[in-house]
Structures are given as C-alpha cells and as structure tokens.
Amino acid sequence: MSKKLTSRAENYSKWYNELVVEADLAENSAVRGCMVIKPYGFAIWEKMQAELDRMFKETGHQNAYFPLFVPKSLFEAEEKNAEGFAKECAVVTHYRLQNDPDRPGKLRVDPKAKLEEELVVRPTSEAIIWNTYKGWIQSYRDLPLLINQWANVVRWEMRTRLFLRTAEFLWQEGHTAHATKKEAVAEAELMNNVYATFAENFMAIPVIQGLKTESERFAGADETYCIEALMQDGKALQAGTSHFLGQNFAKAFDVKFTSKEGKQDYVWATSWGVSTRLMGALIMTHSDDKGLVLPPNLAPNQVVIVPIYKNEEQLEAITDVVNGIMKDLRSKNISVKYDNRDTFRPGAKFAQHELQGVPLRIAIGARDLENGTVELARRDTLTKEVVSLDSLIEKVEGLMTEIQDTLFKKALDFRNAHITEVDTFEEFKEVLETKGGFISAHWDGTAETEDKIKELTKATIRCIPLDGKPENGACVFTGATSKQRVLFAKAY
C-alpha cells in the first residue's frame, strides 16, 4: 500500500495503471485480458449500478436475463452486427473435458463432446434477445417492450487495459421494442439523456451528447447516440451509447406486430449500454498524483474517521465520541467508516484513504476531545480545517454537496477550456499535438475524409453534438461545404 505513484505529468498512462492497482480497484487475472474487480472497486461499481438501475426503473424499464451463449446461426442473422463482432468472439466448441491419456492427472477437451453448433459467448445480446422477442411480440398491446439486463459480455480485444478495455466486462444492456419509429428514436434519446444525467450528477463528469458518424456507429444500428467525456490527458472517452436500431433486428429475426388498425409491421428497436468502462472514466477524470479522488455520490465510504491515541484509555474516550458522530452522520444518510485498526499507524491510514479517494477524513485525538473539535481533511482540495464538534454534522453534510459540485465544476472548466474551434488543418494538427482535447471543426460529411484525418492524426470524430448550432463552413480537410461543426479528438 501507499507506494508513490508515477505522476500524471511524467506518464499519464502509467499513473492510471498504477493507481487502479494501488488503490485496490482491480487487477489483471490469469486469463488474458480479463480483470478481477477487487472489493473496493466493486463497491464503487455497485453504487453506479444501484443508481442507474433506479433511473431505468423510473423510466419504465424492467430487468430480465438472457443466455450467455448465442448459437452461431442466430449470431449470423443480422449481418452487419455479425460482421462487426465476428473478429472478437470467444467460441465454445465442446461441452466436456476428459482425462488426457498422454498427460496423467491432466485434462483435455473430449473430442467426442463437440457441439453440433458452436456457441458464441455474447459480445452483446441483440441476436439472442430478438430471437426471444419474436415469441413475446404479436400485437401493439405487447409494445413498448422495455427491458434491461445486467450481464457480463466478452469481446476478445488484443490490447487490454483495466476497466477501459477488457476481454470480459460487466455492463447493462437495454433492449426495447416499439410500434413506431418515432417512439424508438425518442427512447434512444431518452436513455442517452439518462446516461448524461447520471454521468453529470453522480460521476461529476461533464459529457457532450451527440450522434456518431456512420463509421463509428454500433454494428447494426441506424443511429448511435453517445455521451463523450474528456480525460485529464486531453483524450476523449466514450462513456455510454444508445442506439436506434431501426427495423434491422426485427427483420433479421422476423419480429412483426399487428397494429391497432390490424396492419402487420416490423417492430422498431433500440439498445443502449454502459459498462465497467465508466470506472475508468471516473478514475481518470478526478484523480490526482496522490491517488483516487471520488465524488461523494459514488464513494463507498464518504467519510472515514481515524482515531489518534497513545493508550487504550484515550482510544476508549475517542471511540465514545466517534460512535455519536457516526450515528448522527448515518441518520443523514452519510456513509462513514471508523478506521480503528490497531495494525496501522495514523499516518499509514491517512495515506491509504488519500490513495483510495475517501472524500472526507476526520481525525480525532486526545487534544481534540479536550477542545471539543476534530480535524477535517478534504480529499479533493487536500485542505484541512479544525471544526467544532457542535457544528460537525452540518458541516459534513454541506461538504458532501460542495465536494460533489466542486469536482464537477473543475472537470467542466477543464473540459470547456479544451474545446477548441479550428478552421484550418494546420491549426487542427497543432492544437491536437500541443493542447489536445476536443477540436470543433467543419467536416464534409464523408467517411473518406474522416478516415484520412484519422490516418494522419489518430483523431476520430467523437460526435456530432446534439446541441450544435447550424453554421455554414468549409471542411477543415477538403474545404468542401459543411453545415455544422463536429468534435474530433484522440480517444480511449
């Protein structure tokens, strides 16, 4: 614990990798590209899940569970989707192991237990779900069908990084069916909005809502909405996507419904998801060279209390006071942990809680007891102050909101300072190399230009902002006419 981290300035990528491990969030496993999410990291994810789940239910969605495996023949049915994911599929081919005759005590795949049809470990569940929806949807009365699933998915990525890109990850995937195109589009927009609200209000991460260009769309979607965030190193991170799937999956799986008027038509669809990748965004947005910085709304422990004592008698007196403080804080729905471990000194505890991003630390010693005070330390500003016990609870309650707001504001100021409008390709390249961030530029709307810019600069179009103003201009690369600026950036 508390090994000094590489600084962000020195090597941002190394800083991130070290931080994730040192703060006890996650680690690599024995399975290539798959991570172990450690209890502290998982506790943060659980808080995200609880909040998102509440928001999904409030917007009328129900949870369900669909199989982990997708038979190959179903996987193939929607061609674009299949093509998009085929290259990164883990495939189950056998259903039994047996003793290996050549290696005593070892096992091998039983050649006689080969599946007739291979099973793809779901990289996403449209295929298996739409094959199921075929049985659930007959009439307009069955619509809209608003379902979400919390699940693990597998995409065989070659270059992986903890939380940001892993072969297996945890996510939620919403899959909805609607009677009209208009309703489905509204649903895709609604859920992108839910993601934006969650990112801003809980993760304290400002996001830009936008549409993906055709080349960046989800395989099988007619339109992909997204929320894009900016990390401290000036790279963008796609934090969530919501897809309008048109009738593509309904057609691939023959899902029709009878309308009120008795007409048969294919169903309209959406899907939307966020994943444990959000953990990466959370870590990279707020943390500093001393470690993790967590917004109070997602911190497993919002407050930690460390007793400073020289003998058992002092500890007992402190513990009495602490018990009262904890009771009062909990009555205000503030989570608090009393770190009274006798195997660590206060300094080591301070370092650990700083590294793990606990928003507020309270230290109480014998002198504090005499004075009726405690020492409060904020993780976000690294400032300390002495506070009277009388006003402590009110003070802490206020700080929960203040820290949350401060983190959001700081990230917003940084993000806003890193959106640069450019009108020439020279400027484009220079801003990208020196300052990074989002580059707002005109684009001629062709995939060819998009590819060329990516090839030359590694920047991609992150999104066409939903709140973008129409503006006549010339493509930053080809000079062809353009009607709106789009946002380019290098991205995770």
Added chain:
Amino acid sequence: MSKKLTSRAENYSKWYNELVVEADLAENSAVRGCMVIKPYGFAIWEKMQAELDRMFKETGHQNAYFPLFVPKSLFEAEEKNAEGFAKECAVVTHYRLQNDPDRPGKLRVDPKAKLEEELVVRPTSEAIIWNTYKGWIQSYRDLPLLINQWANVVRWEMRTRLFLRTAEFLWQEGHTAHATKKEAVAEAELMNNVYATFAENFMAIPVIQGLKTESERFAGADETYCIEALMQDGKALQAGTSHFLGQNFAKAFDVKFTSKEGKQDYVWATSWGVSTRLMGALIMTHSDDKGLVLPPNLAPNQVVIVPIYKNEEQLEAITDVVNGIMKDLRSKNISVKYDNRDTFRPGAKFAQHELQGVPLRIAIGARDLENGTVELARRDTLTKEVVSLDSLIEKVEGLMTEIQDTLFKKALDFRNAHITEVDTFEEFKEVLETKGGFISAHWDGTAETEDKIKELTKATIRCIPLDGKPENGACVFTGATSKQRVLFAKAY
C-alpha cells in the same frame, strides 16, 4: 395468459413446467438447457438477491468479481474439484469467427484463431479465485478474507428444467480464507445458517440443516453443509450448500500465510452458494392449481388494485380513491400496483394476478365508493372479504405478516407430516412409494450401503441433520450398528 394449468394431482411435473411459463417467470431459449428469466421472474430473483446481499454484508462480506473463464491448467489444479466438474464443462477453444468460404453470408470458427490454452467457462470459481488469493494473502493481517460474487455459471447438464437444473444459472458464491480450521468451520456453519434464515423468513420455506455424506459432498470439500427443503410432491430439494474446504485449495494453489508468531501455514477455506434454483423451490413449495403463490416478503407487487367501472367518470372517481390508498400503502413500505389497463376486463386481470401469485388483491367498484369499502382477496387462502376504507391500510399491513406466517406454517406442517421414522427396509420402500417425503432411518455409514439403497429405491441421503439426536440403532439396510438417523428422500 390464464390457460388452465394441469393440476398437481394429475401431473406434478407438468404442472410445474406449465406454471413457470404461464406465470411469466421463465422460458426455454434457443440455447440448449439455457433459460430466459422473464421480467416477472427476475423481479422475484432481484428481491431474493437484495435480501441475501444485505445478509452477507451484515456478516462482514464484500462483493467482488472474478473472470468468467478458467484456464484449463488452473481448472486442473485441485484434482477432486476438476474431476467433479470436468464432465459438464463448456470449453472455449477459439477467439474469432470468419466468413465461411463454403457458405456465403455465414460464419465459421477461424482455424487460425485457436487458443493456446483452452478456457473453461466457470462451473464454479474456486480455481480462478484461489489462484487470485495467492497474490492477496501473505500474513495473518490479510485474514479472514470474506468475499462474495454474484455471477453466472455453466454446467453442461443433459436433462434440464427451468430454474431447477439449467446449463447456465445465476448464483452467488462466497469464497473465504481463514487462519484456522476452527474459524473456517465456523464460517461454513454461519453461512449455512444465513441460508436457513433466509429460506424460512423470506421464502417461507422450512429447511433442515445438515451435513452431506462423503459421496454427496461438493467436489473438493472436506465437509458440505446444506439446507434441505421438501416439495409438495414429497421430493426433497437441496436449496443451498456451504462447504468447509479444508486446506485443499490452499495447497493446490500454494496459498500460505505468516501467522502472528511468524509461522507459515496453508490457509483454510470455505465456499457457499445459492442459485436461481431457489426460484424452483419457491414455486413448488407454495403454489397451487390456480398458479403461483408468493410470500409477501418476496412478491414484486404485494398488492394489486383492480378498478371495476362502467364509464370514464366512475374510473376517475375510483382512481382518486386508489391514489390515496397507494400513497398510504407505500408509506408503510407495501408495494402496490394499480392495474388500470383498459385492454383487459376485471375478470382477466383477476385471473392473471391469481396466476402470478400476487398476495393480496383489492377490487373497487362504484358501489364500493358509495359504501366506503373495498373487496380484499387473499391469494394464499383464496378467501375474500369486504373491508371498510377506514381500516384498510391497517388490515393490509396485518395481512402481509399473516400471509407470510400462514404460508410458512402450512409448509412446515406439510414437511413435518412427511418425516417418517422407519426401522426396516420394507417399511422404507413402502413409505417412499406411498407417502414420499423424508425418511429418517439408521445407516451404517458406508458409501456402499448408500449406493445400494439409491440403486434400489432412487432415494439418496439428503443429509445428516445437525440437530439429530445420538441414538443407537441398526442400519435399515445392512443391520450394522449406527449411532444417528439420517434423512433419505428422492430429490430434485
């Protein structure tokens, strides 16, 4: 909806299969042996999860997440565990699909994308977890390690039934590490106790706590504790297990710790789990020929309100009253749904809610408004009564407890009436065939006798009850001496 179910008396097994589908709990999927858990079924599972999760956390456990895949070399490491699960493993051998040159538009496994080492889809996670724990445990300070994971697992079962036995199922698996044998045994017992408490207080299912015989133990365990329930057809169902794993996995994965005294020793382990199988137990314990019967503590909707009206004006007046009732019920933490769908008649709604086991139904019509009353219908007793609006909330609150208690008592009476002490093998066979249930009999303690009885009667030893009294007797099959009765039954 509301197709008449086969009766339990006619065909219990068919009744169960129909009920699961008709009550909208789950259905079979396109993947052999894998189920789709539908929103209504999943809502019940979510309530179970929430309660269990709370109980695990209250007993000091934290959640984490470990990989879905287990590399074959790790899977092999603990020999008994590997041997126990090898025959039902789904195995990933490839990580890519490609276009099939022989079938345009279709995909095939890319022969060049063969994994160097096959990956087993976890049938249980001891191997991958203990391989991870090796890095987490060095000293006594790292112990106890008390971790739980909510996950999907795959066991390639040949004969599957919704919830009861599926190739993929959802479960939680606790994996703990301890400094002493005594502590690990106490943990295994504690968690078995948690399961028993949950089954009895929330599922309203009485269970017998016991130890498994050696042949029925978890592969890799030194001792398996279990909770055994009895279904209405007289067959037993193992509802949860908690294993004392000794030092088997610590030795297989070389996990040692340094004690306070500076001595090195292998760590002691437990694991424990319950799964979506509990859904099967819940359904079979309480339900009747009209459909599902749910205990209030696990019902997604504890109360449903159905308006009975002839015109919009009546509906509006009823809705006004219903809004007040819902507000009051919710303030008492009672979940309530207002079924004001205009696409179904009251009779159809009644039938649906009966089929889906909503504990309490309130019907309100125009006459009720005049009289200041409602009609209350209990699902468990199928009785109705007219209740004054003034006393409604108190009445409903009381019924929530009463229904929960009634269901438990009914199941307990049935269970107790189906534990039969027998002293001869003739009697054993006769009771098994005519009455079913648990047979309490002396056994000589050998696997040979156990196997022979199983072969002859299909009954297995469900457990050696923890609260069994020492009693000298003669084995019901061999006549050899025995010191305690054990419980035999046919089982799911």
